[in-house]
Amino acid sequence: MNAPVPAVRVAPRPFLKWAGGKQALALRLVAGFPPVGARYFEPFLGGGSVLLALAPARAVVADRNDWLIDAWEQIRDDPDAVLAELLPLPNTREDFLRLRGLDPRAESPARRAALFVYLNKTAFRGLFRVNRAGHFNTPWGAYARRYADPDNLRALSAALRGVRFRRGDFELGLAGITADDFAYLDPPYWPQGGYADFARYTREPFRAEDHERLAACVRRLDAAGVRFALTNSDTAAVRALYRGFRLTRLASRREINLTASRRGIQELLIRNY
Template sequence: MSIINMEVSTFSDLSVVTPKAEPFIKWAGGKQALLAQILPHFPKSFERYYEPFIGGGSVFFALNHHKAFVNDENEWLIDTYKAIRDNYVGVVRELDKLTNTREDFLRIRAIDPRSISLEKRAAQFIYLNKTCFRGLFRVNKKGQFNVPYGEYQRRYYAVENLAAAANALKKVEFTVGDFEKCLIGITSNDFVYFDPPYFKLGGYSDFNRYTAGQFREAEHLRLASLCNELDAEGIRWAVSNSDTPFIREIFKGFRFENIKARREINLKSQDRNVNELLILNY
């Protein structure tokens, strides 16, 4: 039974910590269902783990590495991880104040997260993620969250899982910004996993509006160039991306592993089964 679906009836259960956390938010392109295909390809050992596009954190939580450097361009997301790490009890208290109605959803969605405390900011991030349509995180060009209400009646969180997440996140150093930012100081003893917004396939699978800016062809080319530089320095890396001629071309010469995925974000059920790539330089 997944810990995220476990019922927690009382606030006194906050002292319970699970051995390993699972993602506490839903994220487009999340890797929870693909871990069994991805993780066996990772190196057996490395000193430090780097993940420049943390998203929902499926791979990070599954690895539970002793030392990790985590980054994302979405500042609200990173603030949520920090709040869980530093005071998940406070986040839970704020979550318990939020009610799942259309009126409250729209009111909370309109709040500028930068105007409230870190704990409230995290609670509202989780709340919006669990009550909005399809669990998307999407913003407009001004960086404002704009996903409609989802009409879902489900629990926002599991206390045990947030406690476990807080424990796992204590091993992390966070940065916010461009994907190259968190790689300063990386060595050949370390390992980096890149899970960027995927290169376009067409239709709803092209979701990449996590921040006011978007991850376009130029960014994919820059990521491929960085991977070539890391390879020249003997630094091991893995990249997840869509299986397209463009991605195969810019990563030509590296190893490709096929990953079978299902993307529920696509509104057409027949288009939800897709082939992805795991690209490796070792």
């Protein structure tokens, strides 16, 4: 008799195209993490490529973009309801403008999540841009691509069972962390060269004072014995903010893929272990 064929575990991939996404670096970053301990904290979740590469048993993750966190939570709780809303959405310019104009807060949780994924996949470069009133206003991208892979969304749902989501600022995202936990922090980067608009993911940009508040916050983590890793652009300002920690230059995807003249961003890994 033949042995039963083991079920193939589909390793889930990120479901979003997110500016500043760490997909190209995720495996290298995770390989350098210490054992996570009790819980993994990631207060700037975005597209979550590092969370998915690490696949911790217990995690507390957060982002200030509420709509993004709503989408993650819905995919964890009911991926089929999200797929049922998402897959029929038509990708024409007219439909995009109509769907972009809806108020996501007035929609059901599954439809709100579907709209978030749809706009991410059909808007120009997947950029999340909102005006002062909070309305999504990125133009149409004219891409012919699938919005979602049903098997991947279901695998994501299973992988997220031990993940708790929080909405809000990183200080709230880190609340309750102890020396038994580990944190990875990937804030909007300190602007470098022409990449300044990486600082926009929510209504409010991440300003110099937010970077200072973050540096003060990780110094408190360090004093409390919490191990952390943080990525940011390799700039004099960032090096000054994190003086005294272990600073390592990372080769970015841009550096690997693009011609020398376009190698824009240099990334810095900051650690206390």
